[in-house]
Amino acid sequence: MIVLVVDDNEKNLKLACDVLRHAGIDTLRAATAGEAIATATERRPDVVLMDIRLPDMDGTRAARVLKDDERTAGIPVVALTSFAMKGDRERFLAAGFDGYIEKPISVREFPGQVRGVLPHP
Secondary structure, three states: OEEEEEOOOHHHHHHHHHHHHHOOOEEEEEOOHHHHHHHHHHHOOOEEEEOOOOOOOOHHHHHHHHHHOOOOOOOOEEEEEOOOOOOHHHHHHHOOOOEEEEOOOOOOOHHHHHHHHOOOO
16 A cells, blocks of 8 residues: 655654655655656555645646546545544545545544545455
């Protein structure tokens, strides 16, 4: 299992990757949407955890790019965001995300949340 974590905040990126690796999940990293799209296209992770506020492109737009490309269309893209107001989960799911995880992450719950969005064979 390989998870691509996309976050422009180095501390958030490191924490998410460290927690997942500790749980036995391999990770890839990206700090921008462009880097995430290139990495997802080349490496084909099992899931992409996408921050929304990225320096080069909004995470929602980046998710749309991945969903519109036949090479990456089947990869679940999960919003990993600090947007946690009433209605945000529904808004992101309606925008095409396959799941939604709030930041700050719960170190204890995060690996299970990620496994919960993975496609099952």
